Amino acid sequence: MDSLKTKPAPTVVARTVILAAATDLILILAFAAIGRDAHHREEPVLGVLLTAWPFLAGAAAGWMAARAWRNPLSALRAGVPVWVGSLVGGMVLRALTAQTVVLPFIIVATLALAVFLVGYRLLLAGVVRLRRR
Template identity: 40%
Template sequence: MHPSRIPALALAADLVAVVVFAAVGRTSHAESGSLSGLLGTALPFLVGIAVAWATPWVRAQPVSVRAGAVVLVLTAGVGLALRWGFLGRLPLSFAIVTVVALAVLLLGWRGIAAGAARVHAARATSRG
């Protein structure tokens, strides 16, 4: 893979992670499967992704654990703040589940990518 494609793929993975988070949450609460409902649930967290990706830490090394931590903190923080602002309430249980689920999704794919990169590097070293 050409290195110039990595940021775009990392952003796509973060966006997919947030949409998956919203879809699973809506399904677990038996909410409507409409596209507008899904986007309404995901939107505050997608704004958080945009804020995170505006930082130099994420843009510089988007697949790093540091970038993942920044994306997690800003996605969850901005998303939860916006939900609280629009709904006027934010149950603690929702906040905890949100942070844990987003951590698994946003840090998980980065961990898998790091493992795959190590395997690829080890194979390249053993061949060369």
């Protein structure tokens, strides 16, 4: 006899999607804030938003392209596309709006955004595995 699989309630799924999207948003804002602070930039709030918006737009494109809402906590199905979208989209939009795009920044952004956007999903997957034991 096949075991019955229960689907999570729609409100649980919606809450997970909202929390994952909000976490991505917060982590991208943190990335921008850390970078601005490291370079002693002024305009803390507006400056962070101006730095973050290209990466946020790229992350949104990554969410859409991967349909990340289907499995928002998956490192592979959501994390990697959101990371790549935020990185590539962010750099393209920065270049199109005459913001700085230099190799050291690309390297730092690649690593930092990977750690943030893929990393928390990997950590959550590890916690879930440990709890199941």
